[in-house]
Amino acid sequence: MSYYNTTRETGKSLKEAEDKTSSQDREVLKHFKVNYISTPSQVWQEMNGILLTSVRRSISNLTKEGFLTKTLMKKVGYYGRKEYVWQYNGE
Numbered sequence: 614m615s616y617y618n619t620t621r622e623t624g625k626s627l628k629e630a631e632d633k634t635s636s637q638d639r640e641v642l643k644h645f646k647v648n649y650i651s652t653p654s655q656v657w658q659e660m661n662g663i664l665l666t667s668v669r670r671s672i673s674n675l676t677k678e679g680f681l682t683k684t685l686m687k688k689v690g691y692y693g694r695k696e697y698v699w700q701y702n703g704e
Contacts, residue, residue, distance in 0.1 A: 615674050641671040645701035654691035
């Protein structure tokens with residue numbers, strides 16, 4: 614489950630939110646398949662219209678699902694703070 618229904622949506626609005634979240638996860642995974650390693654900010658800078666928090670959620674979900682691994686490396690992110698680097702685990 615990718616969408617966290619904290620606002621207790623139902624019906625059509627819930628389905629739309631789940632679809633959007635699933636689409637975002639696919640786009641983030643696609644980024645990693647091409648780039649192999651990235652920080653959340655690096656992914657976000659390539660994603661048109663996706664919030665940074667949504668990118669982080671996707672990365673967390675993809676990590677739990679085994680597609681990505683959080684490394685020990687860190688890079689300075691978009692806001693000048695260090696972020697961890699994730700890598701794609703391959704297929």
